[in-house]
Amino acid sequence: MFQRNGIRFVKVVAQPCMFTAQSRSFNLTAQYYQQKELKKTVLHDFHKDNGGKMVGFAGWSMPVQYKDLGLVASHHHTREKASLFDVSHMLQVKIFGKDRIKFIESLIVGDIQGLENDSGTLSLFTNDKGGILDDVIVNVTNDDHLYIVSNAGCGDKITVLYNNALSDFKGDARIEYIDNGLVALQGPLAAKILQNGVNFDLSKMYFMKGFYGKLFGVDNCRITRCGYTGEDGFEISTPREKTVAVTEKLLENEDVKLAGLGARDSLRLEAGLCLYGNDMDETTTPVEASLTWCIGKRRRKEKNFPGAEIILQQIKKKPEKRRVGLVNEGPTARSGASVFDNNGAEIGRVTSGCPSPTLQKNIAMAYVPTESSKIGTLFSVQVRKKVHPAKIVKMPFTPAKYYFPAK
Known part of the structure; x- marks a missing residue:
């Protein structure tokens, strides 16, 4: 970090995973971007207190690794046991109203109408040219709303998209922006570890299913069985003031270790998962990105999502x-x-x-x-x-x- 003409320049991780057989360690490749101040998650001070090496990422100060576990060791720990990632920088919203599904389907390619209660799916925001504005997880809850999580780096853009679309929408829908903490417990032991904190049988909760409930006595936690590592795991949205307490409780288990952006990047790449801004962007269509499966059959038939004509033509004739x-x-x-x-x-x-x-x-x-x-x-x-x-x-x-x- 340095300053020039009163403006602060902050390191941003571009590819946090350069591994060499000789050194058996990762090195960071960074680029500088201009920003007055990085945002901080609710766990920012907790990371520093626990040896987190903080870097700028998507406008946020985030841990790339921890002093007690190198990047490669953290990667292996996730694959073998369980790691806890801070993803509180992600954009979380709830959409209410009787036309909430119609509203969100006006912006994305997924078939949300076809989802069961308390289940979710990966989808994509697209523009009129068929380009991907962001990827997003949309959950249909058993309550009166949709619970939606999208990328931190696109947060400002997607907020504008939501607000503009809502002002033009002819129906009953409203948006609540959530200031919750969000952590991801990932790895083969994740369910066993989390089971100790809930009164619900997690063996009956499958991939992309979710529910609201108590976690270690904390009310109003949203627990979704999903993640960004290719492993079994959960994303846990908690009231902001309880996030540190829930994190500490999870870390009481000796099989859980904190993990940062470095391991998260190598894990998601092994899992073949896209990073927005690298592997897809507004110039890339879902078909080009090999994400055609995200486009629901009903949506293809109705042809009523942004960029449908271009995207459906690519499906028919190949990109x-x-x-x-x-x-x-x-x-x-x-x-x-x-x-x-x-x-x-x-x-x-x-x-x-x-x-x-x-x-x-x-x-x-x-x-x-x-x-x-x-x-x-x-x-x-x-x-x-x-x-x-x-x-x-x-x-x-x-x-x-x-x-x-x-x-």
Whole structure:
């Protein structure tokens, strides 16, 4: 952090996961952006007191790692036991009114009408050109509202979108912006650990299901079985004044460790999950991003979501480019690395990349021409002015472990 002409410049993590076999540790790649002051989550001081290394991320001061556990060790701990992530910077809202589903469906591609009570789905805000404004989790509650979580970095943009759309909406809908804390407990032991704090049988609560209830005696907690790591886990929205107490209670279990942005990035990449601003943006459509499954069948038939004509045409005729998974030899291919075909022609760019602690391979996501997006296709990637062999592989890179009913 430094100042120039009275303006503070803050480090932002661009790709917090450069792993080398020699050092067996992560290094941070950072860029500077201009900002007067970073926002702080309700757990900010708690992170510092517990050895969190704070960095700027999406306008917020967030922990990238902790002194008692390096990034690679934190990654493995999540895959083997359970880690607790602060995601309080995310935008949380409730939408009320008898036309609340009609309202949210006017902005996104998902079929919310078709969801059962107390269940949710990943969806996408799109613009009139079919570009992705943000990804979002929409939950239909058993109460009188929708509970919705979207990205911190798009918070201002999506707030404007909500407010403008609401002012033009012909129906009964209203928005409540929530100032709750939000933490994510992720890993194979997450359910066992959380079960000690609730009076509900979590074995009956499947992936993307949620409920309101008490957690360790704290009322009005929203618990949703989901996450951003590919592991089983839960996102827990708590009253702001109780967030530290709930966090401390979860950490009483010796199998739970705090984790930061570094491990979160390598975990989500192994799980094949997009990072908004890297792997998709307003110039990328859901079809190009390989997220066509987010578009509900009813919505395709009704053709009434933003950018529907362009998106549905791409589904029918295929887009010019697609997001694919890559593994490459040599040094890690990071965001911005060029992708070349076998004739040496540049045909795409890497959007995210890091060494996989689980697989001990370099993994990445990139956009390439659709005709060249078949699994097994050989390419090369340029890293530090040298090219290295690469190949398209199936995503996710590591198997998802979400909790579903037994077949």
